[in-house]
Amino acid sequence: MPDREYDIVLYGATGFVGRQAAEYLDAQRAKLSFAVAGRDEAKLEAVRSGLKKRRHVGLIVADSRDAKAIDAMAARARVVLNAAGPFALYGDAVVDACVRAKTHYTDITGETPWVRSLIDRHHARAAKDGTRIVPFCGFDSVPSDLGTFLVVRRLQEKFRLPCRQVKAYFRMFGGFNGGTLASAMNLQESGDAAKARDPFLLDPPGKHTMAEKKENRDPRAVEYDADVGAWVGPFVMGPINTRVVRRSAALFARWGDPYGPRFRYQEYTRYGGRVSAALVTGAMGLFGVAIANDRARNALKLVLPKPGEGPSESTMNAGWFRTDLVATSDAGDTVHGRISHQGDPGNRATVRFVCESALALALDERALPGGRKRGGVLTPATGLGDALAARLRRGGVEIEID
Secondary structure, three states, rough: OOOOOOEEEEEOOOOOOHHHHHHHHOOOOOOOOOOEEEHHHHHHHHHHHHOHHHHHEEEEEEOOOHHHHHHHHHOOEEEEEHHHHHHHEEEEEEEEHHHOOOEEEEOOOOOOOHHHHHHHHHHHHHHHOEEEEEEEOOOEEHHHHHHHHHHHHOOOOOOOOOOEEEEEEEEEEEEOOOOHHHHHHHEEEEHOOHHHHOOOOOOOOOOOHHHHOOOOOOOOOOEEEOOOOEEEEOOHHHHHHHHHHHHHHHHHEEEEEEEOOOOEEEEEEEEHHHHHHHHHHHHHHHHHHHHHHHHHHHHHHHOOOOOOOOOOHHHHHHHHEEEEEEEEOOOOOOOEEEEEEEOOOHHHHHHHHHHHHHHHHHOHHHHOOOOOOOOOOOHHHOOOOOHHHHHHOOOEEEEOOO
C-alpha cells in the first residue's frame, strides 16, 4: 500500500464507541498518525479537544451521503476504522470508498445481511487488490472467531487430525449502548431479519444440504451439556457469531488449510443452573418477539438508550466476559481454550478489539495471515489471525489455549 497521510482514520468518532476508540488510539505508545472523522465538525473538535495528544490528531469532516468527501477521506488513510452504525444505513459509502482507494477497513458491525451485501459487491475486487475488508471486529465476533481459529490450529498441531467441531460457551456482565440497539431495530425494520436466520449466510457460493442446515441451526432451548457439565441456552449473539466462524472455516478450506471436512460450530450461554437458564432464555425470547412487533419496538425506543448513549463508567468498568471453547477432533481428542476480559463486553472489550484490529492492519502488515496479497471481505480469523491474538494478549486480554 502506498504511503498515506494517516495510519488510521476513525470514522464515527463522535458516537458512544467512537469517543472511546479515539481515547484508545490517542493512548498508544507506538508511533501512530490518526484522524477523527465524521459529519459534524463541532462535535469532532470537541472529541479532539478531549484527547491528550490533540495537536497531533487530524480532523476530517465527511458525511456518508457525500461520496466525494468519503472518497477523499479513504484516500488519506491506510486503514479506516468505522464506528458509525447502523452500518446498513451509513456504511455502504465508506466501504465502497475503501475498496476504490485500496484502503484496509474494519468495523464493529454485527449486521450479517449487510455484510452479505458487501461480500457480493466487493469480495472479488478486494481479493484481487489485496485490500482487507474486515467487519465483525467488536465483541461480535472476535472471541468466537479468533478463539475458534486458535483452538482448531492447536488441536491440528497437537493431534495431527482434522477438527470435527468447536463449541463456545459465554458468560458475561455489562450493558448495551444505543448504537447496538439501533442496529438491532433496523434489522427488523429493513426486513432483513429473515435473511439473518440462514446459518450459512456469509459462506462463499455453494449449496448446503438440509442435513447440514439442521446440524447447524441456532439453539432455541435449554439443555444440559456434558462437555462442560453445565446447563446452557442460546447465546444472544450466536446468530451473528456462528455465521462469521463458518465463513472463516469456508475461506480457509478454499485456501487449502481447512479446519476439518465437515466442521461444525455452535455457541451457547453457560448458566449456574437450570432455573436461571430457563428464566434468561425466556426473557430473551420475549425481547425478540417485542422488537419484531412494530408497536412494541416503537415503545422500546422511548426507554432504551439512543445512539450516542450507553452504560455509565462504573457499569463499563464492572463489566466482564469469559468465553470457553472446546475443540474436538474426528477421533474424539479435545483442546480447550479460554478468552476473558475485564470491562463491559459491548463497549470496553469492543473498543479494544476493534482498535487493535485497526492497529494490526496499519502497523503489522507483514505479520498478517496470508501475506500482503490476501484481500477480500474477510473475518477476524482470516484477515488478522495470530497478529490480532498477539496484540490482544499484550493489551490485557487473557487468551489461554489448551
